[in-house]
Amino acid sequence: MAKLGTTAVKSGGGVKGKLIGGGIVTVIVIIALFNIFNFADTDANKIGLHYGGGVVEDKKFKSIIPPGSTNSLIGPGDTVYAYPIDQRSYIIGGAGADTDAGDEVTVVSKDNVRLGVRVQVYFTLNRTEDTIKSFHERIGLKTDAYTDRGWNDMLQSYFRPQIDRALSAVATNYVWAELYNNEAKKSEFQTAASKEFTRLLPAAVGGDYFCGPAYNGNNACGELSFTVQKPTPLDKGIIDGLEAKQRAELAKATQEQTNQRVNVELESVKKQVQMLGAQGYLLKTAIESGKIQFMVIPQGTPVSVPTGTATVPADR
8 A cells, every 4th residue: 555655646746747847848839939930010111121130140131121011020039120211300490300409500601690590401211222221230220220219319410510510611601691681692501501411411421321301212312301591690689780770771761762752843843933933833833732713714705703903822
């Protein structure tokens, strides 16, 4: 009986051990399957860069995962870095995404006036495979640009300095009043600054990584949209002085017009006096003003007119 009891205990422990062992194996298999069958998704407005990261392979680029992909099979330990493909903006001095709110670029005009300039840049990321791969490896990994915060940091690190340089280089060609209240000069300034920024940015980032806002991956890359608002003197007293000067010039022009009109009227009076004489001109003026009323009586009409002395009213 003792033997039988001992045998029963051993038999029960073996079953329990087998169950525990089987559970562990199952968990290991599940973990292995999850590692083997790794999946990745991308949003409709993002493109994925698939990089290897397994134990037995290098962390090298493998493929592009198109926007809007679901459950794309990737290898164990692989990583997908997602970048935006829709229109993006970098705005200095205004509300919106990717914005330096309340900020502005400071430049110095040709006549040494410090101006504040607000800027809007609209663009898209160049999604050509070799180009976006280069962007990721040169810029994206360094700034974590595949994250929202990293993307904004990337713009601040690479866009802002080139915008500052472009505006500062071009502003020295204009006096401040031209940029402040001359639309033609402001448009010329914006065009020149845009060209300078377009030249500086690829050199700073190391490639043509950014395209115009109309780029969709199948058409020409195009130029970035670069817009500047009215450059404004940082010293508001300068604006007050300009407005006072403009008011004085307007008043002067109005007075000159008044003087010119009076001179024309005087010349007309002189000519009329020469033709009618002084009394004739006074009579004409009195008649035109309604102070003297008269009627024309045809010759031979039997109308008696009382005699008396006509008096020409004096002008009041």
